[in-house]
Amino acid sequence: MMNDRENAFHIVAYCCHYCAYAAADLAGVLRLRYPAEIKIVELPCTGRIDAREILLTLEHGADGVMIAGCLEGDCHFQDGNINARRRIERLKQTLSEIGMDPGRIEMYNLSSAQGNRFAEVATEMTERIIELGPSPFRTMVRIEDAVESNP
Numbered sequence: 001m002m003n004d005r006e007n008a009f010h011i012v013a014y015c016c017h018y019c020a021y022a023a024a025d026l027a028g029v030l031r032l033r034y035p036a037e038i039k040i041v042e043l044p045c046t047g048r049i050d051a052r053e054i055l056l057t058l059e060h061g062a063d064g065v066m067i068a069g070c071l072e073g074d075c076h077f078q079d080g081n082i083n084a085r086r087r088i089e090r091l092k093q094t095l096s097e098i099g100m101d102p103g104r105i106e107m108y109n110l111s112s113a114q115g116n117r118f119a120e121v122a123t124e125m126t127e128r129i130i131e132l133g134p135s136p137f138r139t140m141v142r143i144e145d146a147v148e149s150n151p
Protein backbone atom coordinates (compact mmCIF):
# COMPACT_ATOMS: atom_id res chain seq x y z
CA MET A 1 0.00 0.00 0.00
CA MET A 2 1.40 3.40 -1.01
CA ASN A 3 1.40 6.35 1.38
CA ASP A 4 0.87 10.01 0.37
CA ARG A 5 4.60 10.58 0.01
CA GLU A 6 4.90 7.65 -2.40
CA ASN A 7 1.83 8.88 -4.29
CA ALA A 8 3.38 12.31 -4.93
CA PHE A 9 4.91 12.92 -8.32
CA HIS A 10 8.62 13.63 -8.59
CA ILE A 11 10.07 15.55 -11.51
CA VAL A 12 13.76 16.30 -11.61
CA ALA A 13 14.72 19.46 -13.47
CA TYR A 14 18.38 19.47 -14.49
CA CYS A 15 19.05 23.18 -14.95
CA CYS A 16 22.09 24.88 -16.41
CA HIS A 17 23.69 27.32 -13.97
CA TYR A 18 23.84 30.12 -16.56
CA CYS A 19 20.23 30.13 -17.67
CA ALA A 20 17.49 27.85 -16.34
CA TYR A 21 18.84 27.77 -12.79
CA ALA A 22 18.99 31.58 -12.77
CA ALA A 23 15.54 31.72 -14.41
CA ALA A 24 14.13 29.47 -11.66
CA ASP A 25 15.71 31.79 -9.11
CA LEU A 26 14.15 34.78 -10.85
CA ALA A 27 10.78 33.04 -10.84
CA GLY A 28 11.17 32.75 -7.06
CA VAL A 29 12.14 36.42 -6.68
CA LEU A 30 9.14 37.45 -8.81
CA ARG A 31 6.95 35.16 -6.70
CA LEU A 32 5.87 33.23 -9.76
CA ARG A 33 4.48 29.91 -8.73
CA TYR A 34 5.56 26.62 -10.21
CA PRO A 35 4.65 23.12 -9.01
CA ALA A 36 6.26 21.69 -5.88
CA GLU A 37 6.79 18.41 -7.79
CA ILE A 38 9.75 20.05 -9.54
CA LYS A 39 13.09 19.35 -7.86
CA ILE A 40 15.90 21.42 -9.31
CA VAL A 41 19.41 20.05 -9.79
CA GLU A 42 22.00 22.60 -10.92
CA LEU A 43 24.41 21.70 -13.72
CA PRO A 44 27.35 23.70 -15.06
CA CYS A 45 25.94 23.08 -18.58
CA THR A 46 23.33 20.71 -20.01
CA GLY A 47 26.15 19.22 -22.09
CA ARG A 48 27.22 17.46 -18.87
CA ILE A 49 24.11 15.31 -18.65
CA ASP A 50 24.13 11.90 -20.29
CA ALA A 51 21.54 9.24 -21.02
CA ARG A 52 22.79 6.99 -18.23
CA GLU A 53 22.23 9.67 -15.59
CA ILE A 54 18.72 10.39 -16.82
CA LEU A 55 17.85 6.68 -16.82
CA LEU A 56 19.23 6.34 -13.28
CA THR A 57 17.11 9.31 -12.21
CA LEU A 58 14.01 7.58 -13.58
CA GLU A 59 15.06 4.29 -12.06
CA HIS A 60 15.50 5.93 -8.65
CA GLY A 61 11.92 7.17 -8.53
CA ALA A 62 11.52 10.24 -10.74
CA ASP A 63 8.33 10.18 -12.80
CA GLY A 64 9.76 12.66 -15.26
CA VAL A 65 12.97 14.51 -16.05
CA MET A 66 13.29 17.92 -17.63
CA ILE A 67 16.57 19.29 -18.88
CA ALA A 68 16.72 23.06 -19.24
CA GLY A 69 19.64 24.71 -20.96
CA CYS A 70 20.65 28.00 -22.52
CA LEU A 71 19.05 29.27 -25.71
CA GLU A 72 20.59 27.73 -28.83
CA GLY A 73 23.70 29.72 -29.72
CA ASP A 74 24.11 30.95 -26.11
CA CYS A 75 25.72 27.91 -24.46
CA HIS A 76 28.83 28.96 -22.51
CA PHE A 77 30.52 25.74 -23.58
CA GLN A 78 29.82 26.09 -27.31
CA ASP A 79 27.57 23.20 -28.26
CA GLY A 80 26.70 21.74 -24.86
CA ASN A 81 22.97 22.38 -25.24
CA ILE A 82 22.94 21.12 -28.84
CA ASN A 83 24.68 17.90 -27.78
CA ALA A 84 22.25 17.56 -24.86
CA ARG A 85 19.26 17.93 -27.21
CA ARG A 86 20.68 15.21 -29.48
CA ARG A 87 21.14 12.89 -26.51
CA ILE A 88 17.62 13.58 -25.27
CA GLU A 89 16.14 12.83 -28.71
CA ARG A 90 18.04 9.53 -28.88
CA LEU A 91 16.99 8.65 -25.34
CA LYS A 92 13.34 9.41 -26.17
CA GLN A 93 13.63 6.87 -28.98
CA THR A 94 15.09 4.30 -26.59
CA LEU A 95 12.29 4.92 -24.08
CA SER A 96 9.74 4.29 -26.84
CA GLU A 97 11.49 1.04 -27.75
CA ILE A 98 11.29 -0.24 -24.17
CA GLY A 99 7.62 0.75 -23.92
CA MET A 100 8.01 3.84 -21.79
CA ASP A 101 6.38 7.10 -22.85
CA PRO A 102 9.12 9.37 -24.29
CA GLY A 103 7.21 12.38 -22.94
CA ARG A 104 8.64 11.55 -19.53
CA ILE A 105 11.75 13.43 -20.56
CA GLU A 106 11.94 16.83 -22.20
CA MET A 107 14.54 19.40 -23.12
CA TYR A 108 13.84 23.14 -22.89
CA ASN A 109 15.92 26.17 -23.81
CA LEU A 110 15.59 29.48 -22.01
CA SER A 111 17.55 32.50 -20.87
CA SER A 112 18.32 33.62 -17.33
CA ALA A 113 15.83 36.49 -17.77
CA GLN A 114 12.92 34.12 -18.45
CA GLY A 115 11.59 33.51 -14.96
CA ASN A 116 8.11 33.48 -16.44
CA ARG A 117 9.05 30.90 -19.04
CA PHE A 118 10.63 28.70 -16.37
CA ALA A 119 7.39 28.70 -14.36
CA GLU A 120 5.50 27.96 -17.58
CA VAL A 121 7.61 24.96 -18.69
CA ALA A 122 7.77 23.56 -15.14
CA THR A 123 3.97 23.67 -15.00
CA GLU A 124 3.65 22.19 -18.50
CA MET A 125 5.99 19.32 -17.62
CA THR A 126 4.20 18.63 -14.32
CA GLU A 127 0.78 18.55 -15.97
CA ARG A 128 2.12 16.15 -18.60
CA ILE A 129 3.60 13.79 -16.01
CA ILE A 130 0.45 13.80 -13.88
CA GLU A 131 -1.47 12.89 -17.01
CA LEU A 132 0.96 10.02 -17.75
CA GLY A 133 0.75 8.75 -14.17
CA PRO A 134 3.52 7.33 -11.97
CA SER A 135 6.61 5.98 -13.68
CA PRO A 136 6.45 2.23 -14.41
CA PHE A 137 9.92 1.99 -12.82
CA ARG A 138 8.34 2.80 -9.44
CA THR A 139 6.14 -0.30 -9.65
CA MET A 140 9.08 -2.41 -10.76
CA VAL A 141 11.18 -1.24 -7.81
CA ARG A 142 8.36 -2.11 -5.37
CA ILE A 143 8.02 -5.57 -6.94
CA GLU A 144 11.80 -6.09 -6.61
CA ASP A 145 11.65 -4.97 -2.94
CA ALA A 146 8.82 -7.43 -2.27
CA VAL A 147 10.73 -10.27 -3.92
CA GLU A 148 13.89 -9.45 -1.95
CA SER A 149 12.06 -9.33 1.39
CA ASN A 150 10.17 -12.61 0.64
CA PRO A 151 12.76 -14.87 -0.99
Ligand code: FES
Pocket (backbone or CB within 6 Å): 016, 017, 018, 019, 044, 045, 046, 047, 068, 069, 070, 074, 075, 076, 077, 080, 081
Ligand atom coordinates in the same frame (compact mmCIF):
# COMPACT_ATOMS: atom_id res chain seq x y z
FE1 FES B 1 23.96 26.61 -20.45
FE2 FES B 1 25.65 25.07 -21.83
S1 FES B 1 26.15 26.68 -20.52
S2 FES B 1 23.51 24.89 -21.66
